[in-house]
Amino acid sequence: GAGVSQSPRYKVAKRGQDVALRCDPISGHVSLFWYQQALGQGPEFLTYFQNEAQLDKSGLPSDRFFAERPEGSVSTLKIQRTQQEDSAVYLCASSLDRYTGELFFGEGSRLTVL
Amino acid sequence: QKEVEQDPGPLSVPEGAIVSLNCTYSNSAFQYFMWYRQYSRKGPELLMYTYSSGNKEDGRFTAQVDKSSKYISLFIRDSQPSDSATYLCAMSDTGRRALTFGSGTRLQVQP
Numbered sequence: 474g475a476g477v478s479q480s481p482r483y484k485v486a487k488r489g490q491d492v493a494l495r496c497d498p499i500s501g502h503v504s505l506f507w508y509q510q511a512l513g514q515g516p517e518f519l520t521y522f523q524n525e526a527q528l529d530k531s532g533l534p535s536d537r538f539f540a541e542r543p544e545g546s547v548s549t550l551k552i553q554r555t556q557q558e559d560s561a562v563y564l565c566a567s568s569l570d571r572y573t574g575e576l577f578f579g580e581g582s583r584l585t586v587l
Numbered sequence: 588q589k590e591v592e593q594d595p596g597p598l599s600v601p602e603g604a605i606v607s608l609n610c611t612y613s614n615s616a617f618q619y620f621m622w623y624r625q626y627s628r629k630g631p632e633l634l635m636y637t638y639s640s641g642n643k644e645d646g647r648f649t650a651q652v653d654k655s656s657k658y659i660s661l662f663i664r665d666s667q668p669s670d671s672a673t674y675l676c677a678m679s680d681t682g683r684r685a686l687t688f689g690s691g692t693r694l695q696v697q698p
Contacts, residue, residue: 477630504684506684506685506686508688513595513690513691514690515591515593515677515688515689515690515691516631516675516686516688517688518685518686518687521684521685528684529683529684529685531685532685564630564631566630575633575636576633576686577633578630578631578632579630580628580629580630581628581629581630
């Protein structure tokens, strides 16, 4: 497709369960970002990839959060042992080059932890 | 205190009104300033992108950056019901790719 694709769009998990969220960026986009958006708040940075290299993971809230982009295209955000405070929308964004530029966001994966 | 402050609204205006949205920030290293629009249950989409200080106009939208006051604005002229959305300011510095977002202002344009 033409845009950033995320799946699943909605995920309900029981506390303690592991989840995996997938992001398919726009073809050819070098940079890929993950953001977390709580209800009524702006997105908060989690991590950034340039091709397959994870250059910044300073926003990951705990070691339960892990992201990968092994072949420089599709990325997966994994959350282990989910907690209620992990409930949020997880947004993926990509951009064409390695410099500060326009980010194209996906529609997000809405995670609810019961 | 957050690095970027934005009034959450909601801001309700009649169709055709001029809308003014604002953000203040504390990090003087910010050089790139953006406004995103986010419809309900959708991802943010870029409206305006400005480097350093000054004004930028695109159709009905004008973005202003005043780095001396650490204050940015977005003006929407001739507002339309389709402009009803949450508007997010975002900014970054030259050394880091991550964007720092405001909390968003919800705008409602009444027909």
